[in-house]
Amino acid sequence: MTEERKQNTEPDWSEYRGVLVVVEQRNGKAKPVSWQLLGIGRKLAQKLEVDTLALVMGHNVDHLAQEAVYYGADKVYLADDPVLKDYRTYPYSRVCLELIRQIKPEIVLFGATYTGRDLAGAIATHLPTGLTADSTMLDVEPPPSRLLLASRPAFSEKMVATILCKRYRPQMATARPGVFDALPRDASRQGETIPFACPVKEEDVAARVIDFIQDEQRVNLEDASVIVAGGRGLGGPEGFKVLKELADALGGEVGASRAVVEAGWISHDHQVGQTGHTVRPKLYIAVGISGAVQHVVGMQNSDVIVAINKDPDAPIFKVAHYGVVGDWSEIVPAMIEEVKKRRGLAMVEQA
Numbered sequence: 001m002t003e004e005r006k007q008n009t010e011p012d013w014s015e016y017r018g019v020l021v022v023v024e025q026r027n028g029k030a031k032p033v034s035w036q037l038l039g040i041g042r043k044l045a046q047k048l049e050v051d052t053l054a055l056v057m058g059h060n061v062d063h064l065a066q067e068a069v070y071y072g073a074d075k076v077y078l079a080d081d082p083v084l085k086d087y088r089t090y091p092y093s094r095v096c097l098e099l100i101r102q103i104k105p106e107i108v109l110f111g112a113t114y115t116g117r118d119l120a121g122a123i124a125t126h127l128p129t130g131l132t133a134d135s136t137m138l139d140v141e142p143p144p145s146r147l148l149l150a151s152r153p154a155f156s157e158k159m160v161a162t163i164l165c166k167r168y169r170p171q172m173a174t175a176r177p178g179v180f181d182a183l184p185r186d187a188s189r190q191g192e193t194i195p196f197a198c199p200v201k202e203e204d205v206a207a208r209v210i211d212f213i214q215d216e217q218r219v220n221l222e223d224a225s226v227i228v229a230g231g232r233g234l235g236g237p238e239g240f241k242v243l244k245e246l247a248d249a250l251g252g253e254v255g256a257s258r259a260v261v262e263a264g265w266i267s268h269d270h271q272v273g274q275t276g277h278t279v280r281p282k283l284y285i286a287v288g289i290s291g292a293v294q295h296v297v298g299m300q301n302s303d304v305i306v307a308i309n310k311d312p313d314a315p316i317f318k319v320a321h322y323g324v325v326g327d328w329s330e331i332v333p334a335m336i337e338e339v340k341k342r343r344g345l346a347m348v349e350q351a
């Protein structure tokens, strides 16, 4: 227990400045959430009048340090070491801990991905400090308070809780992928890359990564650029076979409303919305989905939304850029045929 706590006085955190974003990558490719975090992180930093900082960890990932600058970082700490090639909790958390102790950021943000959650939890317990998981809104109180306001759904999504970390630093949060806007990539932005030595040797790490096997069955909605989502209007689980065909033809994934997940037509990992995934693909096709607010909050930031629904008054048409009023079982097969025809033509033209 710290002295400040015993005396019950306001601790002095003036040494802690800057907003640090931990960039997540796999095989040298950044997760989109990393740039979304830099977008919100920069807004917070501007309100606090401090630098936006980024930490890139991995092996042969210096190109990502440059990308982090293009997406809004002022200073990027680059820990590039063979030990950091694959994600493992121990070496990654040690790098973060060392850096945080040295540079003392007031806020640290991670993506609420499997990796981000694991890493943030490991760090928060070591420092120790407060961590808000799965935030969907982030703001700061202006100086002198400088408090991070991390909001997240709570109690089965029935309430939104805003959580403060008043007495410890840094203030840490994981943030849901797809919720925040990345800044446009600006290749003229200037920033500084600072090499940061990995404090861990391979022989100190107990865990070994033998192989990385991509699960063919696993849905990756957050990274998908096209999502074809189905709702109760499909009439039964067989409808998803047709949606899968359209999704495959477009190189995308299948999403779903909660109604059909609860009906057991498809697994929960496909669910989009408040209690499912928040997605922002280039194209979201909503088939037989009414557009309840709990669904819409999970997909309204998609670049282009196409709705197919037989009810012209369905609320989904309020968020759709393009709408087709009709029976999906006639429209979707026609779309599949057209997409295949055009894709086939494109392949011939390229050849």
Ligand SMILES: Cc1cc2nc3c(=O)[nH]c(=O)nc-3n(C[C@H](O)[C@H](O)[C@H](O)COP(=O)(O)OP(=O)(O)OC[C@H]3O[C@@H](n4cnc5c(N)ncnc54)[C@H](O)[C@@H]3O)c2cc1C
Pocket (backbone or CB within 6 Å): 156, 157, 158, 230, 231, 232, 233, 234, 256, 257, 258, 259, 260, 271, 272, 273, 274, 275, 276, 277, 287, 288, 289, 290, 291, 292, 293, 294, 295, 298, 308, 309, 310, 311, 314, 326, 327, 328, 329
């Ligand atoms: C706390 C809470 C959290 C929730 N979280 C989520 C969430 O994360 N995600 C989510 O999706 N929902 C969530 N919901 C549920 C949400 O409120 C809706 O009940 C749900 O989204 C409705 O799903 P739906 O659109 O598939 O079904 P419905 O509302 O029944 O809509 C079916 C639509 O299909 C159309 N249709 C019917 N037949 C056809 C046809 N042949 N061709 C074309 N269109 C047709 C109908 O006109 C209708 O618009 C949540 C609710 C609560 C209370």
